[in-house]
Amino acid sequence: MKLNKQNLTQLAPQVRLPAYAIADTRQGIAHIGVGGFHRAHQAYYTDALMNTGEGLDWSICGIGLRAEDRKARDDLAGQDYLFTLFELGDTDDTEVRVIGAISDMLLAQDGAQALIDKLASPEIRIVSLTITEGGYCIDDSNGEFMAHLPQIQHDLAHPDAPQTVFGFICAALTQRRAAGIPAFTVMSCDNLPHNGAVTRKALLAFAALHNADLHDWIKENVSFPNAMVDRITPMTSTAHRLQLHDEHGIDDAWPVVCEPFVQWVLEDKFVNGRPAWEQVGVQFTDDVTPYEEMKIGLLNGSHLALTYLGFLKGYRFVHETMNDPLFVAYIRAYMDLDVTPNLAPVPGIDLGDYKQTLVDRFSNQAIADQLERVCSDGSSKFPKFTVPTINRLIADGRETERAALVVAAWALYLQGVDENGVRYRIPDPRADFCRALVADDALISQRLLSVEEIFGTAIPNSPAFVAAFERCFASLRDKGVAETLKQLLANLH
CATH class of the missing domain: 1.10.1040.10 (N-(1-d-carboxylethyl)-l-norvaline Dehydrogenase; domain 2)
Known part of the structure; x- marks a missing residue:
């Protein structure tokens, strides 16, 4: 059975479905770097909250900055942005679950301004990131931002046509500031020490080179919570897709496979609201x-x-x-x-x-x-x-x-x-x-x-x-x- 909204009710009874009407959700999060981990972790927790009847205004708009993100977008769009979370473990308490927490995905290649406008829109209150350890452009030897990188130099020279996460976030925050729209929280979900502090350092370093006033405004108005994220999420293989089809009858172009274990410890430092993720197992703390x-x-x-x-x-x-x-x-x-x-x-x-x-x-x-x-x-x-x-x-x-x-x-x-x-x-x-x-x-x-x-x-x-x-x-x-x-x-x- 091909996975899409129309076929949801025809899936096998052991497959858990969204307990909410997907049409009732509204976007509140833009996530840059939609991959397996984001879908098995942040999207999983957001979907779990929506299943309780809460958090329906925190649906996720995916953002792809790389050419290879097009296939991910096309696979998701072809099934109404639904995907299957396929837990694999050595015990019987694993679940197969369709997740509906992502509602759209925009690509930088399809037009930078549309993406900037999305990030600048008032309903987006959190911009989250999984851009890999190297995506923060921080030199590990001295902890400094690598402003000399060609992509950073490009974004500084062409602020209306950015290529990097820093260029896009600064362009969006520039628009928000000019329009009197409150800032969003920037939330790293990457697996690196003090990921919020690293994100803050990198973004402020870029902003200082771009516009001193914007730098000061970001420093004053944007928060960067640190987070500890954990779930083993291997790359989805053809064998995984076939296993999902053979065992559960689901034809999913891009399911996500993961272990049953999941953990998220997050500093409660948000400037523009947040989902009540603590209701579905996220641990909030003052110091991660x-x-x-x-x-x-x-x-x-x-x-x-x-x-x-x-x-x-x-x-x-x-x-x-x-x-x-x-x-x-x-x-x-x-x-x-x-x-x-x-x-x-x-x-x-x-x-x-x-x-x-x-x-x-x-x-x-x-x-x-x-x-x-x-x-x-x-x-x-x-x-x-x-x-x-x-x-x-x-x-x-x-x-x-x-x-x-x-x-x-x-x-x-x-x-x-x-x-x-x-x-x-x-x-x-x-x-x-x-x-x-x-x-x-x-x-x-x-x-x-x-x-x-x-x-x-x-x-x-x-x-x-x-x-x-x-x-x-x-x-x-x-x-x-x-x-x-x-x-x-x-x-x-």
């Missing part, structure tokens, strides 16, 4: 920092610790690594000995339970999360997810061998061939740059660790860490992943 550090250190850090080692071993899915007892033992040691001692207490969270939940989630066979997805953009992920842990280990004079192995695995992975001789691509915008760093084994530690925007200054200046890195790299190259892990784990006892 402890939750963020827990998740980034334990979940994202452990993901990186698994992914390059797993890929080198020849595995291609996260659950395959977790079927290997060596990987489980290594991840538990990394979480318990290297990350947990750095964490402050997290209100309402038992860290022991949380770590076990992560092991269970990573072991989810049904979701078949691709290691390639987790491997992607390593040059952006390391400074956020792994380097802070290493810096703390160095500062405290603690052992760095397990953490050094994470970096060594990435270095060997960047050479593009696993230990079975299988060649693969490196999914990273800076792939050529990174590959050049590891082209000569004799110079790897010198070249790779000295890249300040990735590793900072403490790591290359720590003889103990550099020596640990070189030991781990040589062991991975000469003995392979399994033997290296066995040796590392033997030294724990």
Whole structure:
């Protein structure tokens, strides 16, 4: 059955449908970067709220700034912007649910002014973002906005025909300010530390170059709540679409698959209203920092610790690594000995339970999360997810061998061939740059660790860490992943 409004009532009884009339919804959110995660997370929570009969004025208008967003828009438009959320887990409590929280999607390629007008319209009170870690144009080595980038320079020169999120938001806020329309909240849902503060810094840096008065107005009138977001959402494959069709009879051009677990901790800092998401499980807080550090250190850090080692071993899915007892033992040691001692207490969270939940989630066979997805953009992920842990280990004079192995695995992975001789691509915008760093084994530690925007200054200046890195790299190259892990784990006892 093709998914659209007309066919909703004919879907199988086990498929959960919107409990609200989609025609009764009105837009309140514009979301830039409609992908799997946004649909499995923010759109999921908004739909859940609408199912209670509330929040019908918070429907989402999607915004696509990239050429590849056209297919996403066309797929959604072809089914009245409905999509299926297909939970995959190893238990029976998963759900299949049609979500109606997105009501339109506009593309920058179809005309910048129409998009600016949408963002400037009074009904849009939140502009949310999933633009990836690299989309904020912040230099990881110094935390400064990279104004020299060609796309930023273009937007500064052509404010009426922007290409970036900063150009569009500033153009819209300029119109709102001129018309006396209140500002909107800018809400990042990207997986990076202090995402609201990063967004604020980047937007204000752009605005200062664009118009000093606008900069001051944004500083005074726009809020940027920090958020911790979490739900494993693999790329939707043809196999997932066929599985949804065969098991539930739904023909959906772009369903979203995800794990049953979902979490959103959000600072309650909104300047123009917000949905009552707390009614459907979102945790509002004054300070998201402890939750963020827990998740980034334990979940994202452990993901990186698994992914390059797993890929080198020849595995291609996260659950395959977790079927290997060596990987489980290594991840538990990394979480318990290297990350947990750095964490402050997290209100309402038992860290022991949380770590076990992560092991269970990573072991989810049904979701078949691709290691390639987790491997992607390593040059952006390391400074956020792994380097802070290493810096703390160095500062405290603690052992760095397990953490050094994470970096060594990435270095060997960047050479593009696993230990079975299988060649693969490196999914990273800076792939050529990174590959050049590891082209000569004799110079790897010198070249790779000295890249300040990735590793900072403490790591290359720590003889103990550099020596640990070189030991781990040589062991991975000469003995392979399994033997290296066995040796590392033997030294724990």
